[in-house]
Amino acid sequence: MSKERYGKIVTGQCSICGRNDDPTEMHHIISRRQIKKASLVDLHYLSPGLIRSGLTYGEIDDTDIDTLRIMIINHLPQNLIELCGGCHDLTEASDKWLNSQKRKEKRKILSEMTTRERTYFKRQRRRERKGLFQCQGIIKSGRRCEHGVKTEGDYCKTHQYQKE
Numbered sequence: 001m002s003k004e005r006y007g008k009i010v011t012g013q014c015s016i017c018g019r020n021d022d023p024t025e026m027h028h029i030i031s032r033r034q035i036k037k038a039s040l041v042d043l044h045y046l047s048p049g050l051i052r053s054g055l056t057y058g059e060i061d062d063t064d065i066d067t068l069r070i071m072i073i074n075h076l077p078q079n080l081i082e083l084c085g086g087c088h089d090l091t092e093a094s095d096k097w098l099n100s101q102k103r104k105e106k107r108k109i110l111s112e113m114t115t116r117e118r119t120y121f122k123r124q125r126r127r128e129r130k131g132l133f134q135c136q137g138i139i140k141s142g143r144r145c146e147h148g149v150k151t152e153g154d155y156c157k158t159h160q161y162q163k164e
Contacts (some may be wrong), residue, residue, distance in 0.1 A: 005080075006076075006080055008082075010024065012024055012082075014087055015082050015083060016081075016083060016087045017080045023085065024035050024038060024085075026081070027088055029081055030078050030079050032073050036073075038069070043065065049072075049079065050071055050075055052078070053075055053076060053077055064121065087098055101127070132150070133145075133148065133149050134146060134157055135154070135155055136162075137159025138162065147159075
């Protein structure tokens with residue numbers, strides 16, 4: 001009994017590198033997100049592939065746009081390619097997924113912080129990206145100077161005298 005994903009039979013062999021020892025994943029060539037954003041004209045442009053996959057023209061022509069999108073995502077085997085995990089990780093979709101996971105984790109961390117901690121965290125990140133660190137000098141009010149310096153633990157020009 002052969003497995004089937006999105007209406008395509010799973011061979012267990014990567015279409016790019018030819019490996020058949022790793023588990024494979026189905027990858028949409030035209031992404032599901034792009035299909036969900038596509039206009040009716042674009043969806044009808046893809047519909048001949050649905051006819052080749054066994055659906056009739058009547059089934060395709062009488063459907064509303066959302067159903068047509070679902071049909072193209074799930075029943076258009078020419079839009080799918082079977083990839084091993086390594087090749088799938090090299091796709092743009094995998095990159096986007098990883099970035100979205102990083103953003104979710106960052107949002108979760110930020111949501112658990114107080115406003116003061118969040119502000120401090122964002123300032124530090126901004127300075128690190130610019131290659132700047134906070135001056136170690138103390139201003140008159142007793143707080144740390146907020147001027148940027150090139151190296152961590154250094155003092156700005158105004159507070160060089162505090163270095164000694």
